Amino acid sequence: MVKVKKFIKRIFEARESVLILLIIVGAIALSFVSKKFFTFGNIKAIFLGLSVEAMVAAGMAVLLVSGGLDLSIGSTMALSGVLTCLCINAGVPVVISIIIGLLVGVLIGLISGTIISRWNINPFIVTLGMMQIVRGFVLIFAKGVTVINLPDSYTVIGQGMVGGPKGIQIPIIITLVVVIVFDLLLRKTKFFRQSYYVGGNEKAAKMTGINVKRVKITNYIIVGALAALAGIIMSARLASASTNIGLGLEMKVITACVIGGASLSGGEGTVLGAFLGSLLMAIIINALNMMGVDVYWQNVMTGAILIFAVVLDTVLKQRRENATNSLKAQA
C-alpha cells in the first residue's frame, strides 16, 4: 500500500503530470466550445502544426538539461532546407541531398558546441552570433529567393500519409519517433544522463570524471541535426524552401521546453515535458483559432502561458521546499 501511495505521489510531483492534466482539462473545455475539436482531422492538424517545434524541442530539452542553449535553430532549419533543395535541383540524388542537409546541422552544432565548451563562452552569445551567420548563409546560397520545383520523391517526406489518404502525416510519425527515442535516451542511458550532472554542477561533474566537453558538444550536435531534419521536412511539406523559414523558432521551442519543466540554468527538464509543453501551446492556439480570435493574439497568449507556467512551478517548488525543510528540521 505504502509503495502504491509513494508511486502515486511521485507521479503527481512530476511536472509532466501537471501538464497532462492541463491538456486534458483544456481539451475537455474545448470540446464544449467546438464540436470540431475532438475530430480526427483537427487533432491531426494540431499535431502537424507542432511537429517541427516538438522535434527540435526534443533536442533542445537535452541541451537545456546540460546547461546549454541554442538560438541558431531557426537559421539552421532554413539553411538545411535551402541547401537540400538546391542540391536536389542541381541533380544530386534525394537521399544524398538529405544527408548533406543533415550534415549542415551537425556541423553548425559542432562549431557552436566546440566554441562554447572550449573557451567557456556564454552559449547565448555564441549561438546568437551563429544565428545571424547561418541566416546570412541562407540568403547567400538562395540568393534571396525561395527554392521551388521539387520532385515528388522529396515532397513525400512532408506530405505523405501513413495508412492511406486518411491516415497520419509522415512528419507527425517522425516527430513522435524522435520524441520517444530522445526521451528514453535522456531518461535511461548513462551517456545522456550525464547531461543532468553537467547542467546541475559543471565543476562537480568534471570532478566525478565526466567528460564535460564531450557531453556538451554532443548535445549541440543533436540540436543542430534535429533542426536540420525539421528544415528538410518543412521544405518537403511546403514543396519549397523559403529563406525566412524558422524565424522565431528558437523562442517557441525554448518556451515549450520551459513550460515542460526545463530550466535555463540547467540540470532540469525532460524530453516528454518539452513535447507536452508544445502540445499545450498548440492546443491553446488551436482553440483561439476555432473561437475566431484574431491571429495576432497568439503571441500574447504564448508569452502569457510561459510566464504563468514558470510562476506556477516556482510557487509549487517553494511550497514543497518549505515542507521538506520543516521535515528536515524535525529530524
Add this chain to the structure above:
Amino acid sequence: MQNRYVLEAKGISKRFPGVLALDNVDFQLKEGEVHAVVGENGAGKSTLMHILGGIHKPNSGRLYMDGKEIVCKSPIDAQGYGIGIVFQELSLISELSVAENIFAHRQPKNMLGFISKKKLSEKTNELLDTFNEKINPLLPIKFLTIAKQQVVEILKAMSHNPKVLILDEPTSSLTQIESDRLFENIKILKKRGISIIYISHHLKEIFEIADRATVLKDGKYVDTVNVKDVDEEKIVSLMVGRDVSHKYVNRQDKIDYSKTVFETRELSHESLFQDMSIKVHAGEILGMSGLIGAGRSEFARTIFGLDKIKSGEMYLDGQKVIPKSPADAIGMGIAYTSENRKLEGLFLNSSIKENCVSPQLNNFTKKGLGVLDEKLMDDYAKMCVEKFNISTPTTQQFIRNLSGGNQQKVLLSMWLGIQPKILIADEPTKGVDVGAKAEIYEILRKLADSGVAVIVISSDLLEVLTISDNIMVMKSGKIAAKLKNSDADEENIISYATGVSI
C-alpha cells in the same frame, strides 16, 4: 551596571510549516559583553538571530531593547533599533568599491546631487580607522581577500551605529592569523560599549573571545554559562546531550609501514608548490596542515589530475602514474573530495541517489546500450544511507535539503564507491556540527583500517591532531615539517606553518 540587559528576548517561539524551530527561548544580552550562541546545526541559532534581526517574525514572545519592548518587522526596523547583523555568507557587491558597499543607497552627495567620491572616501576612512585597517576606500571589493571583505561587512554594519552586533560564523573562511585579527577588532568594539552576539562552531574561539555562552538544542534553550566557569567538554555535552570525544585514537598498529600505497617524489607545480615528496602507507591517515594558500589543496588537485605537473613523479602501489584528468585519476583509484562541497563536490539539485552513483555510472549500466539500471542505483544509494548513517527520509531527497554533515557523508559515500586506493579528503568537516564530525572521523578511520591510504587536509588544528597518524605541515608551497602525531601539538604546527617560533 553589569546586569543591565541591552537586548532581551523572552519566550520566543517560531513555527515553520510543520516544525517548531524555536520553543519558548529566552536570551539576555548584557551591555558590552561578547555573548556566544552555540548549538548543533538545526538547534535554532540562525532562526533566533533572524528574529533578532527582523528577518523572521516570532509566533510568540517579546523583544526588549534597553528594557523597552520593540517590534522588528523588517531588517530596517532592527537597524533602527540598533541591531546590526553580519552574515556568514558575505553580501557585498564585488564590482563596487569598498566605500560604495558600506554606504549603499545613502552615499553622500555633492551640490549637483551626484555622489561625492571625496566625502565617501573620508567617511569610509573614518570607519576604517576604528579597526586600524588600511584599505583604499575606492578599491572594488573583488580585489580584497575574504578576511578584508569581512572587515568591510562589519564596518557596513557599524556605519549604522548599532548597539548590538551579531556575527554569524565569522571565522568559517578565515585563517588562524586572520581570525586573531578579527578577535582584536571584536575587542575594540567591545571597548566602545557595543554588545556582540557571536555564533561559531569552533568552541575554542568561544573561550578566546566570549564572556558568556547560551546553548541551544533542538530549538530549546538549554543553559547560559559564564565561559570562565566551564570547559569545552561541558559545553559540548550541553550541546549534544552526550559526551563526544575529540582525542586521537592511536592506530599505529594498523599501519603497514612496509607497504607504501602512494608516493610523490619532488612533485612540483608551475607556481603553487615545489618539491613535494610524501609517502602514504596502507592504513595510514596523513594529516596535511598549513595556512590557507600554502598549496595543500593545489597539491591534492594536481594529484587528482586537475592541474598539470611541472616536474617530479607519482607512484601508486609502486607503479608510476600521471593522471591527466579526474577521469584518469578515478580510473587509477585516486579519490578526492573537494573542500568546497557545494560549489564543486555535489549536485545540490539532484537526489542522494543521483549523487552517490555519479563517479561510477559505468558500474550501474545493464549490458549493452549503456542503459542505466535504476534498481541497482536505488539499492546502492540505500546501502550508502544506511552504512554512513545519513539522516534523510528517502534516497530521493535533494542534496540541498540536507545538513552540512549529511552532505559531507554523501560526498564521502560517492567517492568510497569507486573503491579508491587513496582518498584525499579536503576539509572534510567544514561547516559540519560536532556530532557528525565524530562520525566522519570514524568513517575515515574505518576506511584506513581497510588498507586505504587516507590524506586529510584541514585548517582546523584540533582536527588534524584528532584524526592524523602522521602530520605534514606545508608552508608557501613547500613541506615545512613531517611529524608523528605523538610529537605534534598546536604550537609546533602553527610555528612550522607560519615560520614563526612561538
